[in-house]
Amino acid sequence: MTLVIENISKKIQNKTVLHNINFELNEGEIVGLVGRNGAGKTTLFGTIAGELLPDFGRIGLNELDYINTTTLHDQLFYVDMPDNWLKYYSPQKIKEILKIAYKDFDEDWYDLEITRFDLNNGKRIRNYSKGMRALFMIIVSFASRAPYILLDEPLDGLDVLIRDQVKQMIVNQVIEHNTTVLIASHNLVELDTLVDRILLLKNQTIDRTFSIEGNKNIKKYQLAFVGDKLPEFLRGSGTIIAQTGHIVTIVFNDFVEAIGIKLAGPDFKFVEELPISSEDIFRASFAKEAHAWQQELEEEA
Structure with a gap:
């Protein structure tokens, strides 16, 4: 079974938010959706889920129109965060409601996880802390047993220890139930150990898809150069992401043999290859965007 997002476009108050969005979600994969704040991630989620009607395009599931086929609506779970109807009810009441909406x-x-994380079963969700609300949303999403789950900033508000447990929960549920998960986030580091591939939402559309496995030609190195001046070819061949004195960390977007030969030459005291991450791939592929992204994160911090 494949969820197909085909040529989706959406305007809100005469402003184009989404334009010609195309991608597919296959069974049992975790996909990241990244974009700067205001890029349209939440609008895209709402449109996929049928909360917003697209101006153009279709959402297909099993070759059927998902939005117009009510029998398919329990195949996808999405609730907008942080404000949604769930906040007015307790976990116990929410269970009774969702048992009707989701046949599986x-x-x-659900009861086991509510108990394990010590979530008060009789307390309304709006009275939870931010972290508890985020944790509850993960639990209720997977308890639905919908084959497709959309999670919008699911790790926001969680402390480090709970975040690690939630990440493991997501992975376990995907493996055990062959669930497909689309995770929206502006934090590439959080997605790095979770996702199979990442969709970049930019300029109202999916600009491109990237993954570590699909970018073997991207390499990351830490090196120390000789002399007072940075070898010129480095700036032309890669993206420098850190420099302290003569020590440089650099990502090469297209690592070829000629670069390797230069790195092995007399201009460098030492050269060490480092593990590559999704953030490194983003930086290498979109140097200007990465700089703007980093500035935005620093301002938010």
């Missing part, structure tokens, strides 16, 4: 709702697993 996993009541036993």
